[in-house]
Amino acid sequence: MRMWSGWRRWPLVSVAGGVIAAALVLLPLWFLVVEAKQSGWGEVRHLLERHEVAVLLWNTVRLTLVCTALCALLGVAGAWCVQRTALPARRLWGVLLVLPLGVPDFVVAFGWVSIDPALHGYLAAVTIMTLSLYPLVYLPVASALSNLDAGLEEAARSLGLSPWQAFWRVTLRQISPAVLGGCLLVTLALLAEYGAFEILQYRTFTVEIFTEFKLGFDTVAACVLSLVLVALSIAALAGEHSLSGRGRSARSGPGARRVAPRVALGRLTVPTLAGLAALSALALGVPMGSLVYWMLRGSSTTLPSASILSAAGHTALYSACAAVLSTVLAVPVSALAIRHRNRLTVLLERLAYLPMALPGLVIALGLVSFSVRYALSLYQSAPELIVAYAILFLPLALVGVRSSMGQSSPRLEEVGRSLGARPASVWRRVTLPLIAPGLGAAFALVFISAATELTATLLLHPTGVNTLATQFWAYTSELSYGAAAPYAGLMVLISAIPAYLLSRRMGTLAGTEPRS
């Protein structure tokens, strides 16, 4: 019997890790509720009235809907042009269309506003956020299009459909899960965004919450409004879920999948190229150009600051710690969800994905409330910031770890055991090397995201310590654009390189059979 329990020790380690992950995810949410409950229902109603919740709701919802629709349009059109037409320089366009993803939204907003300070309000917000977020739709759709079986469209054509009808009735149905998934990411990003809207002077829920907490010092009001924001995010999540449940996604039968022939654009080539060039110029050229402009001007007017090195050092340190923590937590969660699949572990996995719907601001507020009540020494300390990052980006780490965990088959571990290796040794010699690429991807994804995170960082960064994001924000608030630009430049550099690598990996993956 003792031997038997030895065989099962590894799941126990996983269970402990999974419980910690679940507790961390639930902690901030729990304290929001505690905070809101203390104030009582009447107070909550009063707060909601005082903050013109209806106006905030209208601002947030109309921006989110229009922006998401525009992103879907741009993302699908761009992906189709790059993946399915005989466009000149397709690979270059493929990279250019993804790169805006590497520029944090608040840097994009900074880029535009620093050129034309008159840019603010609804239309500016819609335009700039669309330009900044459409790659979130473009990426999954491009990948879905390149994996699509050409046979389906050909079958539709042979049944008498025109190319346009075939696209509408067959192709679009097949890629709709990718479109919906991308739209969900756009919606959640819009709900969570603070920096860009602050710069553009557009009042959404998140901006209001931040202002209330940071300037009004009203924790209760901030927590109550946060709960409304969480409800909005969860509504978006549920909406995507119910819509994507309806379509049957690609399930091709046996036989080789073929890559579809590319559509010749003919006379449309020049207008298409012009459109893509305009998109890239607006989404990438303007913010980058303005950054470079301010960096050149800035260096001539102000001395290069030594603090940029210290800020970069702190950013790297916090981001790396958070990336390690997130990745370590993601391993047991995905191990349990894949290897020991049951109702409980599936719930655990869903829970771990929950922070996707939780704006960074909400998680930060929850942690602030926790530390103020129970652990004052943690308030605005480096560990608290790192934990906040780790919770916030746990879903990204899961995406990275899960795919490679799925590829390391339990069969291989069993063979290792039958060859005389003990469980710990099998883990070290078989499992770990196999999931290492996934761990690397998870680390990189979390690192980039943490390095360019603004909202939670503003709330939680240790007093007196600045990161790239907070220092950039401080200078931008003082309208010292020249001083702010180098900080933004460094952040863009940190995140643009992995974004480029990601798009290249997508390119090489296209046309290879996904592993079952």
Next chain:
Amino acid sequence: MSRLTVAELWKGYAGTSVLQGLELEVPAGSLTAVLGLSGCGKTTLLRVIAGFERAERGSVSLGGQPLDDARTYLPPEQRSIGYVPQEGALFPHLSVQQNVGFGLARRERRGRQVAELLEMVGIEQLAERLPHELSGGEQQRVALARALARRPQALLLDEPFSSLDASLRTRVREEVHALLREQGITTVLVTHDQEEALSLADTVAVLRDGRIIQHAAPAELYERPTDERLARFLGAVNLIDARFERGTALTMLGALALRGEQPLGDSTTGVVIVRPEQLEVRASEDGAAGGHSTPGLAGRVEQCRYYGHDALLHIRPEQPGAGELLLARVHGEQALAIGTRVTVAAHGSATALG
């Protein structure tokens, strides 16, 4: 070499019993095939023997040492049982040499021993390759060498040849068979391919509904299956009405000697199995149509399936009330056109179904 004994084994998942009191005895040094349809519990049996799953009831022992029973459970790494899973399951991040050396102590991994193993399975030139650079047959050989490296007392093969394409399968099968003979290792081979089981194994155990329903030498199994379902599983059959008389079956094909004992005393009726290759078919001469010069049953070819090395004829007996179509396996060059009139005779002996 050690004898492998599985006694009264019960194992199930989520309320359904997969193995229900299974008994299996594998003599030391022999190769036993466990034959069954997919989903009948073959893989579960191997997994319990290897120690990846624990038996619910019953016991597994090797060379008299209990591996799994009510009181003991030896984890897989302490069992000295080699395991070759379906499709090989080579470690994708390790080279051929590292795969084969995985179970060896650190200092032995680069030594003479690994080289000998690679040589034994005939892939010494592939030592530095990674698994994805190997063909299916090569992968199987690496998996086998890896399992044999620790000189296990028993070896388990889970459908080792099913992923190979037909031309390669026969060759790899022969090579593996020769190697196992040479090593004289107690082996359990699991398969759903009756041809593979019959041609490779010393004894074949048929697994159905969680139990072994028959365990016998290949020839005996083929000639004397316990029931009709098993008879059909092992190959095409003719079931023919017969009257039994003093060790003989009297059928429309004439008198056939009965194999083994007659089922129900003297002078009763029943059904006998006659395999298609026992039937001899001759085309009736055109002139002799209706004549009764040649002995045997007159009939007409209704269908002819041509396979190259042989052909399977479906023959409708002309005699009214003779019943079903007869299946006859003839040489390829003897394939006859549909409609040809023939006479059919049987040779060899028949088995009565109980």
